[in-house]
Each structure stands twice: as structure tokens, then as C-alpha cells.
Amino acid sequence: MLLFLGAAGTALIWLLLSATGAVGSAPVGRVISAVGLLLGVVAVIAAGVALRRLTAPAERLVDAARRIEAGDYSARVPVRGPSELRSLARAFNAMTGRLESDEARRRSVIADVAHELRTPITVIRGQAEGIIDGVYPGDADHMRPVLTATRTLEVLVDDLRTLALAETGSLRLNREPVEVAILIDETFVAFADAAGTGKVRLVATVEPPGLTVDVDTVRMRSALANLVGNALRHEHPGGEVRVEARHLPGAVEVVVRDDGEGIPAELLPRVFDRFVKGLSSPGSGLGLAIVRDIVEAHGGTVSVRSIPGAGTELHLTLPSSDGG
Template identity: 35%
Template sequence: MTRGSDSLRVRMILSYVIVVFVGVVTVLLATTLLAPGFVDDHVAAMEQIADPGAERAAVSELRSEILMGFSQALFIAATISTLTALIVGILASNRLLRPIESIRLATRRLASGAYAERVELPPEAELAALATDVNALARTLEETEQRRMRLISEVAHELRTPLATIKGYMEGLVDGVFQPTDEIFLATGREAARLERLATDLSKLSRIQEETALDLRFELIDLGAVAIEVAESLRPRFDEKGVTLHIADLPTLRVRVDPDRMAQVFTNIIDNAVTYTPELGAVNITGYTNGGLAAISIADTGRGLESQQLDKVFDRFYRADRSTPGGTGIGLTIAHGIVRAHRGSIEVTSPGTGRGSTFTVVIPLATA
């Protein structure tokens, strides 16, 4: 519970009263010290021009009356000033505290989950800056909540398809609609493997998005050698699909990275390239340096991307074409997170749909 003396409104009103009080005390002190001298000077001047026979008692009484009237006037002025300060303080505090109260209520509603809440900007610059920050926080919370809900929906969707397939096969076997053939078991196994891969990718994704929790074991290695090793391990996939793999003569690219994590990055990107490149297409791997950066580019002649898709390819579960069998839509998200944890980036370009795309992994060169 806030004490009365801790209230900002009370403090603001008191500040007005204190200012007036200090002013009044200053005037009173100045008057007490200076007024008698001024009055005596004027009385002395009056005595010089007055009737010499006038009684000094009358002059002294006149002096007393003048000082008393002056004091009464000061007292009345001080009282009116204090009352005016109270009224002005109350009005000013209400005006200034009204937007603060609005901001306080808005933050309470945000805390209760009303992330669409926004604060109207007050005319005062300082309070407007505070309200702007609160609105920015509200937008961030709203976007986070939308991503959370979208993630739940997307995970449910990704789980539903293989589960429905497995359920259909099992019910068909139980009802005698399907015969227990190797083909049925292989299809069921593929769907189970898809579920396992999705669970594994989600686990990796949660760790990667918390970069401080990502266990990285840095070593001084040749980035090009890692890319070549991964590409060669995936060559059977290329041969099976009829896609040509071209690996250029890569320069030595000395970087300090986690080799296993970088292998995971190239696996996800190259596997994605061969998945979306049609038969008789090609995937080209090149490498180069640019200033203090090492770069490996994986260019394919596949489906390509539209300009508005370039910023989405690293989003969770995003797939440019869901009609084509592919991964879980998490691979590029994981690759992007790993590279960021190495203070690098992944750049993606594409001339357009049907004209292929290029993913370039950029990592700082080792300084020693």
C-alpha cells in the first residue's frame, strides 16, 4: 500500500506549496528588515515639512499604523498565494498524472495478457516517450504471442499428417484392408522416421534459439573442407534424383567454428537444394573470401524463390511449396541460428520462381 507521503500527486502539490511558502517567508523577512527603515525615512521627511508644533506622538502612531497595515496586507497576500498554489498544484498534478495513470492501467492489462493494448500519446514529451516505449513493448509481446500460437498450430499440423498416415495403415491392417507387406511396413517406418526427425529438429531449434545454451566447441578448421565433406556424403542423394553436383576448387578458408555444427548447417542447406532441384538440374558449390570474411555459396537450378519469400525462408516451418514432399520446414531455421551463434550470416538470393536460388554462408575468418 502506498503511503500518502509517497504519492506523486501529494509530492507535486507540496512542491507548489513549498515554493510559495519559501517566497512568502522571503518577502516577510525582507519586509521585516527593510520596511521599518523605509517608513522611518518617509516619516522623517514628513516631519521636516510638517507643522513644528505637531506632536511626535501622532507621527509615531502614524508609523505604527503604516507598519501594521503593511503586515496585514502581506498576511492576506500570503494566504491567498498559498490557497492559489494548492488549487494550481491539484489541477497541475491531475493533468500530469492522468497519462501516467493511463500508462499504469495499460501495463496491468498487458500483464494480464491483453497484448493488443496501446497507450494514447500524451502531449508532454517525456510522458510521450514513456508511452511510446510501453507501446513498443506491447507490440513485441503481441508478436511473440502470435508466433507462439502459430508455432503450436504448425507443430500440430506437422504431427497430424504422419500420425494420420500411421493410423490409417494400422487400422487397415487390423481390418484386413491392407496385407502386412514390406511396402506397408516401409511406409509406416518412413512416417515414424518423419515424426522422429520433427521431434529432433524441434529440440535442436529450442536450443539454437537460446544461443547462450548452444554448446559450441570451437576449432580452427578449413570451412571449405567441411562443405566438401558434407556434399560428398550427400552425393548418393544427387545420383538417386539425377541432379548434378559441381564442387569448385575452394580456397583455404581458415575459420574458428564448431565443425559438427557447421556440418549440420551445410547438410541442411545442401539437402534442401537437392530436394527442390528437379531431375537434370545442378547444384554448384563455390567458396571465396571477402575482406575478413569466408563465404561458401550453394547455388541450385531448382524452383527458386519470389522476392517476398526471401525474408521468410528462415522462419520456422516455412516451406515455399508445401505440395512437394520435403523436410519439416525447420532445417534452414536451425542453420540460420547456428551461423548467427558463430557471428556469421546466411544470405539468400534468387532471380525468381523457376530460376534457382543461392544460399551463402558467411563466417569471419580466423585472425590467428
């Protein structure tokens, strides 16, 4: 830029001297003419270089954008050039990084959903074909697996719908004040048979007894059912699953605790992600992701503490009905 301005200044002086006749009559005029011509050429070259410095990054951005349009989300651009172009390049790379991550997650979810659907569909088809071909009688014993598989499909579809609504911010809540003890009791009733079969005690503690939360009762009952169901599946016979609730300033903390085998250390950081589950888990791996989305939709938080071989604690923090 300085070189360009110097050349322009020299050219201006040369024009003034030419207008006064000094260029043609004095040796200094010839020198100035030569210098002016040289600097003019240099200025044109410098301007071309500067223009190239500006257009090259733009061309790289256009090329990368075309690759993304074609489905190549690995496209990145070098962070070079003036500060404005460097900022643009960093923003572009951050955007493509998110697109690449989202695409990988989308493909993973599709593969996981297909895997989860395969088992119940196989059961339904196998039982139906066996009954139609006369291999199995169409009695209750052979229809029961069909109904169980159908229920599995219903739960999976409902879970996926809840996750989709939460992801788009469309998870509607019909909030009302409800006693925590009622939510816990209703959940325990639903799991009474499973607890009895597994010889597991269900224990609840609520302090103070009339503690209330401002929640969507149906969705919060679903979240508690996920947590209690998980705890029962991993609790040892003769053990107990505890649900404890206590008052916090402006909120209520609910803790679901078991004394089972705990969550493997390698899974713990991703336990609230979709389709993440241990090898021995019979579920779809969506339960804790749904719990997280429901709790966060209420303006609460959820966290987990687990020690392999010593049990797991899930902590929910929910808004209290009085806000105090």
C-alpha cells in the first residue's frame, strides 16, 4: 500500500512538471519521468498481488462451499489473509465442523434405529408366519410374543417422537403443581410386580412430606419410570432401589439410587447420549436421553454418579411449585 501511494505521488509530481514544461527541458525531469514510470509499473504489480491476496481466499471459500453442497462436509479452508478474511475462514470451518458432526450423528441414529426395530419385527414376522403355516397354534402362548414385540415397537416410536420434539424445542408441557410423593408412589405401583419378582425393595423418602414440583405430570412420571426401571434392572436380588426428594432454594432435588453393578467408566461421559447402553442392558439406550430432555425442558438439570460395583445415583433438579 505504501509503495502504491509513493508511486501515485511520483506520478502526480511528474504530471505537474510536465504541465510546466520542466520534464522536457531539465535533466531532473527525465529522471523523474523514469522513476515515475518504474514506480507506476511496480504499483500495478503490487495492486495485482494485493488483489490476488484478497481473491484467493474468496475462491477457496467458494470451492469449499461447492464441496459442502455436494455432500462433502470435511471441506475446510486455510485461515489466511487480512483479519476479516481470517475471521470468515474460522467461522466457515466451525460451521462445516458442526455439519460434519451432525451428519455423522444422523447416520449413527438411523443405523441404531434400524437395529432396534429389527428384533421386534423379526419376532412378529416369525410368530405370524408360524401360525399361518400351521407350525404354531394361534393360541395365547404363541400370540403373547407378538403383543410383547408390538409393545416394544410402540415404546420405541414414542421415545423417538419425544426426542424429536425435544430437539426441535416443540416438547409441550402441561405444567401443574403436584406432590413429589404422589409421583413416586404412582411409579412404584407400576413397578411393584417387577420389584417383587426380582426380590428388590422400593423405598421412598420425601422431606418435607408435602413437597411439590411444577411439572408436566405425565412426562415427569415417564422420566421417573425410566430411572426406576433402569435401577431395578441393575439391582441385585435382596437389594433396594431408593428414591429420595428434598427441598432446595427455589427447587427440588430428586435422587434415584441403586446398589447394582454401576455404569462402566467408559460409558459414563456419554450416558445421556442416544442409543448409549452397556452390553448387558436390554433397553434401547434412549431412556436416559429422554430423561435429560424432559428435565431440561422443565428448566431443570440432571447428573449421574456411578462407581462400578457400588451402584448408581441419578440426580434431578426441578423447579418447586412455590419458587421458594
